[in-house]
Structure formats: structure tokens, C-alpha cells
């Protein structure tokens with residue numbers, strides 16, 4: 246997405262598509278508001294319905310899941326956004342059995358798509374504050390979280406901050422997922 250100020254100054258940032266490919270004619274983006282974030286703050290605080298925004302894409306086809314083989318999706322924070330598109334697609338084509346989604350959030354307040362995520366395909370872990378019924382103490386992603394979700398033969402899609410992506414990749418390898426079956430999208434600073 247590119248923003249252009251009246252004086253011609255521009256700022257571009259990457260955002261993932263959250264909507265299912267079946268949702269033609271519209272795309273859904275989910276943007277985390279970063280304090281002092283040039284573009285995310287503008288999108289949260291200034292943009293109003295009816296404003297026109299400049300976008301190009303989609304790009305990053307290496308991270309696309311085509312809905313044919315089993316997929317293990319592992320997202321941290323707003324890294325769940327492109328994985329949500331995959332989960333929605335799987336549910337639309339009635340192949341939700343192909344997908345297992347593991348989401349790591351700081352606390353219930355930080356969980357994106359809290360209403361839509363629940364289902365047999367999804368597991369949520371909390372790193373800082375877990376609800377009483379979580380069945381797991383708050384803490385970072387570890388092998389015990391991932392191992393039960395690995396079936397063999399799947400492609401893993403990992404998305405989140407660079408630190409989360411690296412940690413989750415290491416845990417997937419520890420759980421026996423071959424490194425060539427792991428695709429990673431890092432939500433580092435872009436633009």
C-alpha cells in the first residue's frame with residue numbers, strides 16, 4: 246500500500262490479504278497499530294470509509310497455499326493475517342481437514358479474529374496472559390505445542406515478527422518438519 250501526501254511525499258508498506266480468494270471484488274486487510282508507526286497509525290486514525298488508497302499486488306506468491314495438500318499454519322500476533330486467508334479458503338472449499346492452525350498471541354485481548362478462529366482446525370497459545378480455561382500456562386511456543394499438530398507430509402507456513410518466525414521455524418524442525426517444507430513470511434519493517 247502506498248500513501249502519498251499533498252506535498253508528494255510517499256510511504257509504502259506491505260500488508261497481507263486476510264480475505265479468502267472466493268471473496269472477489271473486495272480484499273480485507275488487518276493492520277496492527279504501532280505507536281509512532283507512520284503508515285499503520287495513519288490507517289487507524291486518519292483513514293475513513295470512502296477514502297481511496299493506492300495498492301498493488303498481490304505479491305509474495307511463494308507463501309500461497311493452493312488448497313490441495315495438507316498445511317500446518319503457525320502465526321504470531323498479526324502474523325495470523327495471511328493464515329486467516331488460508332483457513333477461510335479451506336473452510337469455503339470444505340477442506341478444513343487439510344489445515345491445522347496454531348496461533349500465538351500475547352493475551353486474549355491481543356488475539357485477532359477471536360470470534361472466527363475457533364474450530365477443530367485451530368489452537369491458540371498465549372505467551373503473557375492466558376485465560377483460566379486455556380489448559381496451558383502462558384509461555385512461548387515450544388515443541389509440545391507443535392508436535393501434536395504434525396502429521397507428516399504437510400507444508401508449514403510460518404508468519405510473524407522476525408523473532409517469532411525464527412523461533413517457530415526452529416520448533417517445527419525440532420518436531421520433524423523438513424526444512425524444505427517450511428515457508429516463512431517475516432513481518433519486519435517494510436517500505
Ligand SMILES: Cc1cc2nc3c(=O)[nH]c(=O)nc-3n(C[C@H](O)[C@H](O)[C@H](O)COP(=O)(O)OP(=O)(O)OC[C@H]3O[C@@H](n4cnc5c(N)ncnc54)[C@H](O)[C@@H]3O)c2cc1C
Pocket residue numbers: 258259260261262275276277278279280281282283284285286305323326327406430431432433434435436
Ligand atoms: C510481507 C509483509 C507482510 C506484512 N503484513 C502485515 C499485515 O498483514 N498486518 C500488519 O499489521 N503488518 C504487516 N506487515 C508489517 C507492515 O508492513 C509495517 O511494517 C507495519 O504496519 C509498520 O509500519 P508503520 O509505517 O506503521 O511503522 P514504521 O513507521 O515503519 O515504524 C515505526 C517503528 O516500528 C518498528 N516496526 C516497523 N514495522 C514493525 C513491525 N511489523 N513489527 C514491530 N515493529 C515494527 C520500526 O522499526 C519503528 O521503530 C507486513 C510486513 C511484511 C514485510
